Amino acid sequence: GAVVSQHPSRVICKSGTSVKIxxxxxxxxxxxxxxxxxxxxxxxxxxxxxxxxxxxxxxQGVEKDKFLINHASLTLSTLTVTSxxxxxxxxxxxSAKYGGRTYSSGRxxxxxxxxxxxxxxx
Amino acid sequence: xxxxxxxxxxxSVQEGRISILNCDYTNSMFxxxxxxxxxxxxxxxxxxxxxxIKDKNEDGRFTVFLNKSAKHLSLHIVPSQPGDSAVYFCAxxxxxxxxxxxxxxxxxxxxx
Numbered sequence: 001g002a003v004v005s006q007h008p009s010r011v012i013c014k015s016g017t018s019v020k021i022x023x024x025x026x027x028x029x030x031x032x033x034x035x036x037x038x039x040x041x042x043x044x045x046x047x048x049x050x051x052x053x054x055x056x057x058x059x060q061g062v063e064k065d066k067f068l069i070n071h072a073s074l075t076l077s078t079l080t081v082t083s084x085x086x087x088x089x090x091x092x093x094x095s096a097k098y099g100g101r102t103y104s105s106g107r108x109x110x111x112x113x114x115x116x117x118x119x120x121x122x
Numbered sequence: 123x124x125x126x127x128x129x130x131x132x133x134s135v136q137e138g139r140i141s142i143l144n145c146d147y148t149n150s151m152f153x154x155x156x157x158x159x160x161x162x163x164x165x166x167x168x169x170x171x172x173x174x175i176k177d178k179n180e181d182g183r184f185t186v187f188l189n190k191s192a193k194h195l196s197l198h199i200v201p202s203q204p205g206d207s208a209v210y211f212c213a214x215x216x217x218x219x220x221x222x223x224x225x226x227x228x229x230x231x232x233x234x
Contacts, residue, residue: 112168115163
């Protein structure tokens with residue numbers, strides 16, 4: 001159980017294009033999904049928290065207009081990197097957390113991760 | 123400021139012996155800690171977690187110990203197996219938040 005699917009696994013595209021990455025929880029409902037970015041030899045850095053049916057909460061320093069997040073259903077969140085540039089090249093990974101709609105009911109549930117997307121902007 | 127630190131970038135252990143991975147944290151507001159295992163080209167896989175109200179949690183070959191006074195946790199794997207070779211991340215979250223802060227990872231290699 002607790003399978004998270006992320007697609008695509010790898011993207012290579014030209015500078016200036018927009019890239020959409022999908023994150024799906026396959027066997028559970030995820031009221032909350034998370035988007036991370038990982039630089040080489042660094043830890044995972046949280047970019048934003050996505051709650052179903054509401055606007056995402058972005059971490060400090062993350063551009064909302066560049067990294068558009070949509071969480072339209074309990075099983076799907078998308079990250080769109082708009083007008084991508086070479087410095088956006090990175091490993092992007094999503095996670096989903098099973099939990100009830102109240103904070104306390106889902107508090108100590110772990111996040112389950114997708115396999116990530118390697119984004120390369122030429 | 124790295125709030126979660128894994129000071130050993132790598133660890134090599136013989137099969138059958140114990141692997142001990144360490145993690146230190148600085149934020150006293152952390153109350154929930156997790157260990158994840160990551161293979162190349164895959165996402166992290168949840169291994170085990172511990173709440174700050176406990177000092178030990180065990181699941182099969184994996185045991186996590188939490189020393190709140192020292193702000194230190196460790197993951198023990200015994201006996202270690204070659205399939206355990208991966209990068210291990212510890213992560214922590216504060217009270218009343220889902221946000222996870224990750225360490226930089228420790229690469230474990232278990233050799234025959």
